[in-house]
Amino acid sequence: LRLAGAAGLAAAAGCGETAGETLSSELRPPAPFTVPLPVPPVAVPVRPGRYELAQRAARVEIIPGTTTEIWGFGGTFPGPTLRLRRGERAVVRVRNELPVPTSTHLHGGVVPPESDGYPTDLVAPAGHRPPAAPGGHHGADGTAVTWHDGAKDYVYPVRQRAATLWYHDHRMDFTGPQVWRGLAGFALIGDVEEDELPLPAGERDVPLMICDRAFAADGSFRYPALDPALRETPGVRGDFMEGVQGDVILVNGAPWPVLEVAAARYRLRLLNASNARRYRLALTGGARFVQIGSDLGLLGAPAVRDTITLAPAERADVVVDFSGHRPGAVVTMVNRFGAGPTRDVMRFQVTRRVRDDSAVPARLPALEPAVPGDAAARRRFDFRRTGQGGAAAWTINGRRFRPGEPLARPRLGTAEVWRLVSDFHHPVHVHLARLRVLARGGRAPGPADAGWKDTVDVRPYEVVDVLARFEGYRGRYMMHCHNLEHEDMAMMADFEVV
Ligand code: C2O
Numbered sequence: 001l002r003l004a005g006a007a008g009l010a011a012a013a014g015c016g017e018t019a020g021e022t023l024s025s026e027l028r029p030p031a032p033f034t035v036p037l038p039v040p041p042v043a044v045p046v047r048p049g050r051y052e053l054a055q056r057a058a059r060v061e062i063i064p065g066t067t068t069e070i071w072g073f074g075g076t077f078p079g080p081t082l083r084l085r086r087g088e089r090a091v092v093r094v095r096n097e098l099p100v101p102t103s104t105h106l107h108g109g110v111v112p113p114e115s116d117g118y119p120t121d122l123v124a125p126a127g128h129r130p131p132a133a134p135g136g137h138h139g140a141d142g143t144a145v146t147w148h149d150g151a152k153d154y155v156y157p158v159r160q161r162a163a164t165l166w167y168h169d170h171r172m173d174f175t176g177p178q179v180w181r182g183l184a185g186f187a188l189i190g191d192v193e194e195d196e197l198p199l200p201a202g203e204r205d206v207p208l209m210i211c212d213r214a215f216a217a218d219g220s221f222r223y224p225a226l227d228p229a230l231r232e233t234p235g236v237r238g239d240f241m242e243g244v245q246g247d248v249i250l251v252n253g254a255p256w257p258v259l260e261v262a263a264a265r266y267r268l269r270l271l272n273a274s275n276a277r278r279y280r281l282a283l284t285g286g287a288r289f290v291q292i293g294s295d296l297g298l299l300g301a302p303a304v305r306d307t308i309t310l311a312p313a314e315r316a317d318v319v320v321d322f323s324g325h326r327p328g329a330v331v332t333m334v335n336r337f338g339a340g341p342t343r344d345v346m347r348f349q350v351t352r353r354v355r356d357d358s359a360v361p362a363r364l365p366a367l368e369p370a371v372p373g374d375a376a377a378r379r380r381f382d383f384r385r386t387g388q389g390g391a392a393a394w395t396i397n398g399r400r401f402r403p404g405e406p407l408a409r410p411r412l413g414t415a416e417v418w419r420l421v422s423d424f425h426h427p428v429h430v431h432l433a434r435l436r437v438l439a440r441g442g443r444a445p446g447p448a449d450a451g452w453k454d455t456v457d458v459r460p461y462e463v464v465d466v467l468a469r470f471e472g473y474r475g476r477y478m479m480h481c482h483n484l485e486h487e488d489m490a491m492m493a494d495f496e497v498v
């Protein structure tokens, strides 16, 4: 996909719903639906409320018959699932045993600014000397870097409702390659309100981290900025300005896996953890999704959905009922935006009958209404490519990321209406805030925009109005495009809650 200005962008948008360029794998991937679905381990606290996650390299078998070096929290990809409870503060000590600095962000978390994973708040490998400047695009402007030697304690007060969150690296200019290598995991918040619902639970509550990767002939991950010498060249992404996509779809780190299921209801927490790929998920064999939640927790009522579209970082909490299927039946989850190998995602193989007491209640706990009249301010943010050729850049309101220079100063405890305007596919993520889509293209939002969100899928030449509520903490946060290559190419801005 080579783009030639606005006309090319519009054409691309119309046809493909793609948001990047696809790297091909150099080795032969396995036949789909032959590798069992792994479920990430649940993080075990070292003592109540205290977790330790070491970021380290490990060799794992992703493609059967070969090994891949990953960088993972706890040495796994996905990292261990943090099971957090509303009202129970958690402290996560992240120890960096990698060769590069990191910053860890709890995506969707209402977290104090010093624990939010600011891109220049770096945890360095023990003994590394801080650079004079963070490097990358921003090396020249003397941005201050905070430097933690070897480890940092991230404090998560967990005062928010039950939701499917995730955590991932957020290092300035290198989030794309570092997440691509595996630095991501789930953080599931539970609460009493959710416990009281008869939703499928236990081993029938399955988080599914969906992402794409490409593999080199030796089994390593291919990524445009990861050359064999691990030379780090920020901003150099070759022709991958639109974003990096792979041709192998992984779920929980396994290629096109298969999960054996009972003929019963399952709760599936779908996360698009891809750098740039968008998915339109659907089920074969007449199965449908009953969506019960989105990014920041349950919807007010379940919604039957034939397809679920997820831009990078978006989540959908769904229940799928396999009880109409007899043992031996299969249901495949496909990606209607994909072609060839990226059309398949994973398969459910029904193997047994089981007693099922779960249910999806017709009503879920009421959602607070989103009232635009409450807005204390209205602002407009324009996500756009500027410049040509080597000078091309992804910008917000004409600016590349300038750490420490906020574009907005919302007041704590207020709501604002933010108008998001874009020239391409930009999944817009706002830290700290809770978002509700008020209008998309001048119309009332559809089911894809339901519920409280932290990431909003803004498509080419769309105008999306969101209500943003700022609660919890004062301080410096950021908003950015969650296409990780766009983010690394500085499509990010600070805002400061005052
Ligand atoms: Cu999931 Cu600022 O990111």
Ligand code: CU
Pocket (backbone or CB within 6 Å): 394, 425, 426, 427, 481, 482, 483, 486, 487, 491
């Ligand atoms: Cu973008």
